Amino acid sequence: xxGSSQPPLVPTDTAVQAGVGGDHRGVARRRRVRRVTRxxxxxxxxxxxxxxxxxxxxxxxxxxxxxxxxFTNWNGIGSLSQIHWIGFKNYHDVATIYPPFWxxxxxxxxxxxxxxxxxxxxxxxxxxxxxxxxxxxxxxQTSLFLPVVLSLALVGxxxxxxxxxxxxxxxxxxxxxxxxxxxxxxxxxxxxxxxxVLIATCWRHVGYIMLLYLAGLxxxxxxxxxxxxxxxxxxxxxxxxxxxxxxxxxxxxxxxITVIESLRAxxxxxxxxxxxxxLELISALVTQNVIGEASRVGFGSALAxxxxxxSLVFIVIYLATVLREEEP
Amino acid sequence: MSTLDTPSTPAxxxxxxxxxxxxxxxRDRVWRVAAYVLLVLVSLIWLFPLFWAVLSxxxxxxxxxxxxxxxxxxxxxxxxVNAWQQAxxxxxxxxxxxxxxxxxxxxxxxxxxxxxxxARFSWRFNLILLGLFTAANLLPQQxxxxxxxxxSINVPLPDWMSDSDLLxxxxxxxxxxxxxxxxxxxxxxxxxxxxxxxxxxxxxAQVDGASIWKQYWKITLPLCRPPLAALATLEVNWIYNEFxxxxxxxxxxxxxxxxxxxxxLRGQFFTDNNLxxxxxxxxxxxxxxxxxxxxxxxxxxxxLGANKG
Numbered sequence: 001x002x003g004s005s006q007p008p009l010v011p012t013d014t015a016v017q018a019g020v021g022g023d024h025r026g027v028a029r030r031r032r033v034r035r036v037t038r039x040x041x042x043x044x045x046x047x048x049x050x051x052x053x054x055x056x057x058x059x060x061x062x063x064x065x066x067x068x069x070x071f072t073n074w075n076g077i078g079s080l081s082q083i084h085w086i087g088f089k090n091y092h093d094v095a096t097i098y099p100p101f102w103x104x105x106x107x108x109x110x111x112x113x114x115x116x117x118x119x120x121x122x123x124x125x126x127x128x129x130x131x132x133x134x135x136x137x138x139x140x141q142t143s144l145f146l147p148v149v150l151s152l153a154l155v156g157x158x159x160x161x162x163x164x165x166x167x168x169x170x171x172x173x174x175x176x177x178x179x180x181x182x183x184x185x186x187x188x189x190x191x192x193x194x195x196x197v198l199i200a201t202c203w204r205h206v207g208y209i210m211l212l213y214l215a216g217l218x219x220x221x222x223x224x225x226x227x228x229x230x231x232x233x234x235x236x237x238x239x240x241x242x243x244x245x246x247x248x249x250x251x252x253x254x255x256x257i258t259v260i261e262s263l264r265a266x267x268x269x270x271x272x273x274x275x276x277x278x279l280e281l282i283s284a285l286v287t288q289n290v291i292g293e294a295s296r297v298g299f300g301s302a303l304a305x306x307x308x309x310x311s312l313v314f315i316v317i318y319l320a321t322v323l324r325e326e327e328p
Numbered sequence: 329m330s331t332l333d334t335p336s337t338p339a340x341x342x343x344x345x346x347x348x349x350x351x352x353x354x355r356d357r358v359w360r361v362a363a364y365v366l367l368v369l370v371s372l373i374w375l376f377p378l379f380w381a382v383l384s385x386x387x388x389x390x391x392x393x394x395x396x397x398x399x400x401x402x403x404x405x406x407x408x409v410n411a412w413q414q415a416x417x418x419x420x421x422x423x424x425x426x427x428x429x430x431x432x433x434x435x436x437x438x439x440x441x442x443x444x445x446x447a448r449f450s451w452r453f454n455l456i457l458l459g460l461f462t463a464a465n466l467l468p469q470q471x472x473x474x475x476x477x478x479x480s481i482n483v484p485l486p487d488w489m490s491d492s493d494l495l496x497x498x499x500x501x502x503x504x505x506x507x508x509x510x511x512x513x514x515x516x517x518x519x520x521x522x523x524x525x526x527x528x529x530x531x532x533a534q535v536d537g538a539s540i541w542k543q544y545w546k547i548t549l550p551l552c553r554p555p556l557a558a559l560a561t562l563e564v565n566w567i568y569n570e571f572x573x574x575x576x577x578x579x580x581x582x583x584x585x586x587x588x589x590x591x592x593l594r595g596q597f598f599t600d601n602n603l604x605x606x607x608x609x610x611x612x613x614x615x616x617x618x619x620x621x622x623x624x625x626x627x628x629x630x631x632l633g634a635n636k637g
Contacts, residue, residue, distance in 0.1 A: 036540070037539075039539065040539055040540040040541075043539065043540045043541050044445060044449070044540055047441040047442070047444070047445055047540075047544070048441065048442055048445050048457070050438065050441075051438040051439070051441065051442050051461070051511055051515075052442075052457075052460070054438070054504070054507065054508050054511070055460060055461055055464050055508055055511060055512070056460075057508075058476065058504060058505055058508035059464040059467060059472065059508055059509070060460070060464065061475070062472040062474075062475035062476050062479070063467060063471065063472055065474075065475035066471055066472060066474055066475055069474060069475070076478070126367070126370065129363050129366065129367055130367065132360075132363060134360065134363060134364055134367065135364075136367075136368075139371060140367045140368075140370070140371045142623075143370075143371035143372075143374045143375050144370070144371065144374050145619075146374070146375070146378065146616070146619070147374065147377075147378075149565055149615045149616065149618075149619045149626070150569070150612055150615060150616075151568075151569030151570075151571055151587050152569075152571070153569075153571040153587055153588070153590055153591070154569075154587065154590065154608060154611055154612055157590060157604060157607075157608045157611075158377050158378065158381050158608050158612075159377060160604065161377070161380055161381055161384055161601060161604070161605055161608075162377055162380065164601055167384075167392070167393070167397070167601040169380055169397070172396065172397065172398070203374065203377065206374075207374070211627065211630060211631075212630070212631075215627075215630070215631035256466075260466055260468070263468055264468035264469060264470060266469075266470060266571075266572055267571040267572065270571075270572075270575065270591070271571075271590065271591050282470075283468060283470040286470045286471070286473060286474075287470060287473060287576060290473055290474050290477055290576070291477075291576055297474055297478075300473075300474055301474050304470060304471040304472075304473065304474060305471070307468045307470060307471040308467065308468070308471040311466065311467055311468050311471070312463075312467075315463045315466050315467070318462075318463075318466065319459050319462060319463060322462070322516070323455060323458060323459060323462075
């Protein structure tokens with residue numbers, strides 16, 4: 001997807017109302033399909049085979065191919081017969097003689113840290129406040145959620161109007177307040193620009209987290225809170241000891257989505273400067289190695305495989321969480 | 329499903345006992361005021377960048393470059409006209425339509441078929457199937473770039489399908505890849521929803537001798553209108569916003585969909601901030617209109633996985 005919004009497959013009620021609705025599914029499961037005609041069998045197979053072939057062909061086979069290519073020295077030109085297996089050389093080169101790699105790793109980790117330590121807690125906090133049902137809650141929700149419907153690429157442009165060195169609002173405001181003397185090139189200055197894009201990213205991410213937790217909070221059984229209140233717990237205690245733990249499935253999913261979002265962050269740095277000069281990210285390095293003048297397929301694949309492996313670890317955690325309820 | 333549209337009323341339990349304890353009541357009021365102030369403040373900060381974009385898109389460039397943005401004159405709609413013409417928005421919006429609409433239809437069609445089979449029949453590999461699709465949705469696109477890029481420049485298409493004669497640089501490649509990536513999420517949501525449909529429906533249908541296809545097309549799909557509407561809204565938004573694949577798999581400037589054409593616009597607009605603003609507002613407008621018109625579906629879609637329909 002637009003590297004942007006991630007599908008939240010949030011089984012809120014697994015924790016909250018475990019067991020409900022499980023019974024008739026059990027029955028359906030036991031009732032093996034009988035009296036399926038031959039024609040119907042063919043139809044059934046056709047119904048799943050086309051989407052399966054598409055997903056295997058366009059997602060999973062390319063994933064395998066990426067891993068295989070990462071052990072070769074193919075430069076993208078010449079036939080496949082010219083491919084030589086070179087073991088882990090690409091990985092070794094990535095780590096030792098490719099200057100942008102470690103900055104990119106640092107930036108991806110910083111991305112994760114900021115989304116996780118700033119955007120997510122802020123989103124949860126705002127969700128809790130909005131869940132109190134104060135007047136105007138629709139307005140707050142809409143304002144916070146509005147950036148989520150925009151693409152991250154567009155977010156980059158909208159924030160350029162804040163960050164522009166000569167015409168941006170930020171330099172104007174800071175100079176008026178005498179906080180800075182010289183205008184700053186927020187998107188251009190290495191060391192500063194990563195923070196600038198991170199603020200813009202958080203602007204979008206907070207609303208998303210807010211919405212997910214708001215949905216989760218509405219799913220929490222009110223009697224749990226009442227019981228906590230009767231026991232004399234204050235709001236903070238109730239939230240951290242009762243409500244938050246009960247939302248465990250959402251927590252896991254938000255955690256995984258945050259990791260994957262930080263890993264595949266791309267759009268905003270690409271629109272700013274194609275991921276150079278202080279904005280290196282692994283995703284941008286992969287793209288530069290394939291699309292740029294020098295097409296280094298094997299080398300780029302090694303970078304891509306690193307992304308793939310990291311993401312697969314978290315995807316497995318994710319699947320284990322969302323599919324748990326599917327099991328008999 | 330649309331629980332988020334309406335402000336929740338405070339849980340009865342949190343108000344009544346507070347009234348009984350005056351000390352707590354007072355503190356509650358302070359907290360309430362603080363919460364109001366904070367929420368209003370945060371909301372205004374959040375709206376500001378959008379507000380600013382709209383504001384500067386309505387200003388004359390020569391005026392603001394002399395007087396600055398905090399000034400009163402120079403209001404104009406010229407930027408919109410110029411941005412539209414210079415960046416050829418007609419073409420790019422149409423490209424987005426050509427890519428988004430088929431991709432969304434195809435995604436929902438595939439996802440509903442797989443979801444139907446998963447929900448209706450207990451196959452040994454149901455879980456694997458669901459995992460296969462769902463995980464595909466979460467892989468970082470860039471990690472698949474190399475094989476898909478090579479594939480697209482090696483697959484020929486007839487001239488009437490693609491004027492590049494390749495899969496690369498054609499609408500087809502974007503429709504296919506978007507569909508492949510999005511099918512997973514929709515399959516998950518739809519199969520969960522379909523599991524909640526009463527199984528008596530199908531028993532009756534089977535007695536009547538309805539074929540599998542009929543059960544899917546005539547019984548299941550009409551009942552799945554709510555999740556299909558929600559997913560269609562979300563997917564239109566996501567595929568319209570898709571940036572990466574269009575950027576790397578397209579070459580001709582006039583074939584870019586709106587979102588990835590932005591990057592090309594910047595070169596032309598570099599010196600004129602107000603023109604960039606007008607362009608950004610134009611690109612944002614469709615999704616913001618969809619959001620306000622179909623907010624219910626939007627929120628429902630995002631939380632659909634949550635309440636299992």
